[in-house]
Amino acid sequence: MGLREEARAWLEEALSGEFAHARGLGGPGREHEGFEVRRAWERHLGKAGWTCLGWPVEYGGRAASLADQVAFHEEYARADAPARVGHIGENLLGPTLLDHGTEEQRRRFLPPIQRGEELWCQGYSEPEAGSDLANVQTRAVLDGSDWVVTGQKVWTSLAHVADWIFVLCRTEPGSTRHRGLSYLLVPMDRPGVEVRPIVQLTGTSEFNEVFFDGARTDAANIVGAPGEGWKIAMATLGYERGVSTLGQQIGFRRELDKVVAKARETGAFEDPVLRDRLVRSWLELEIMRYTALRDPQSPITKLYWSEWHRRLGELAQAVQGKAGLVAEGGELNELQRLYLFSRADTIYAGSSEIQRTLIAERVLGLPK
Known part of the structure; x- marks a missing residue:
């Protein structure tokens, strides 16, 4: 079998x-x-x-x-x-530790991820450093056998339920941009860690603010050497935009099937313009899949899927017609929620504007 x-x-x-x-x-x-x-x-x-x-x-x-x-x-x-x-632990931190962690870190952190016992979140974005990740200001200083972390992260997915967070922070005083950053693993249950949920357009709170006020983590919980944080963080982003998106695309297929079913139910499928948009969406999803299979870590991946998913959200509203503008009983239906949530896709995990710049400079070799 x-x-x-x-x-x-x-x-x-x-x-x-x-x-x-x-x-x-x-x-x-x-x-x-x-x-x-x-x-x-x-x-x-x-x-x-x-x-x-x-x-x-x-x-x-x-x-x-x-x-x-x-x-x-x-x-x-x-x-x-x-x-x-367990997506963040399995698909982001796990591969990072396999490639860049110590054997001690692999033995400590990988088994609980595999068993589904410890959940992780990603501490990258800050109020003044969203897409401009090199501008992070959260800092950490070594105090005896601990790193002491102070600062703020924002748009942290699932921080309110996570057991651990991997944090990009500045460990070299006076450093700027990509220099002087380190990649730390911090338990969420320590004194000095506070999580504040952010209420989204959908009324739910997947995203959060995370505040560090002298939060401590063991000195050994640094991935790579001090000052190598940028390299490690970029490796993690590569995994985020790589193989893990193949599973994500299966969910996209299921969402597209529901949009098509709604179009048939409402009669929108008979509209040639909407039918053309549905066909285009199907074709683009096929292209997304084969592109990811050919080159899972292409920098184009995130730009492509986020723009596609946002368009799918708009299409989900279009096939509902006027009924899509009303939340029956004050509750969003599945397609309305898809539309509202997908507005964030082209911003988080690297905005579309930043992705286009990276592709221009690093893939096409265009000047800055």
Whole structure:
């Protein structure tokens, strides 16, 4: 039995018993849905060996090929399994530690991620350093056996439920831009760490502000050497825009299918202009998939998927017609939530403007 068939059989059994009520929970703008159930599901996945498939076997993975990882994500989506809660640890921090961490860090942090026991969030953006990541002002100083962190992060996804955060901060006094930065791992339950949820257009609070007021973490919790933070942070962004987006695209397919179904229900599918937009959306999603399979870490990936997803949100509103402008009973429907949440896609994880500049300078070799 191949991995695809194995995954299909396991998911069907797992989602027909204890976790039958977890089908379809979560997603963009719906991260609050059934969170404790989804966290239990994450642990269930880990125990059965269905997390971290691409990781080496010695760290709990299966050393699965890219094709097998894609097959699992496809079967996961077809089973309508709940949205994952361990994405940041598994797909961002995990690969970072595998490539740049110490063996001690791998042994400490990778097993709890694989087992679904520890959740992570990403401490990059700041009020004055969003897309301009090199301008971060959060600082850390070494005090005996601890790093002491002071500053503020913002737009921190899932910080309110995370156990740990990886923080890009300035550890060299007087340094500017890319120099003097370090990449620290900080527990969220320490004194001096405060999380304030940000209420979004969807009415939910996936994003948060995180304040550090003398928060301490062990001196060994630095990835790479002091001052190498920029290099490590860029490596993490490469993983964020790489293989992990293949799973994300399966969710996109499911969303597009729901938009098409709504268009048929409302009669919007008979409008040749809207039908053309739906076909274009399908074609662009196919291009996105094959581009990611060919070159998972292309800098074009984030620009492409975020612009596509924002257009899908606009299309979701268009196929609903005037009814899409009203929240029945004060509650957003799934397509309205898709539209509102997708407005942020071209801003977080690197704005479209910054992505175009990077592509121009680093890929096309154009002058600054």
